[in-house]
């Protein structure tokens with residue numbers, strides 16, 4: 267049975283609201299919205315949005331790796347400009363780890379361009395492990411590969 271068949275947007279959203287009730291209350295006025303997309307028999311993506319009264323305040327997506335069911339790729343992390351520098355991304359970094367564990371993953375993987383000092387700072391601060399840096403020949407970007415081992419949490 268594929269990992270995502272026992273999950274849906276409702277039970278993931280309930281998990282996040284239960285787990286982060288205190289922080290959500292402290293931040294004030296935010297709720298989670300979850301969009302689960304099953305795009306292959308054994309693959310899915312879970313998009314998590316933080317919603318305020320203006321709409322989308324922040325988001326990230328965990329997507330199952332194509333060939334290793336233990337890895338979730340962390341992609342599309344974004345905080346709306348009106349909420350930047352309030353540690354929302356650092357809160358979401360914790361949310362990502364807890365959600366990935368809940369979904370049964372063992373490792374998080376993220377790629378970040380070297381010039382994104384803020385995101386690289388956040389990952390290092392949150393104890394992600396910095397791997398190889400490489401030049402992506404398709405885009406010309408220098409990219410850092412970051413991992414976070416969930417079994418060690």
Ligand SMILES: CC(C)(COP(=O)(O)OP(=O)(O)OC[C@H]1O[C@@H](n2cnc3c(N)ncnc32)[C@H](O)[C@@H]1OP(=O)(O)O)[C@@H](O)C(=O)NCCC(=O)NCCS
Nearest residue numbers: 343344345350351352353354355356377378383384385387
């Ligand atoms: C990167 C991004 C998600 C950060 O969101 P955020 O909620 O503003 O980040 P936080 O407030 O949680 O943390 C910002 C941290 O970066 C630090 N920072 C700010 N400017 C910095 C800079 N130029 N260089 C290094 N660190 C910097 C802050 O001091 C803070 O760290 P601290 O808590 O140790 O002081 C947000 O800027 C964004 O959405 N950017 C566009 C999309 C993007 O780049 N996504 C990541 C793709 S991989």
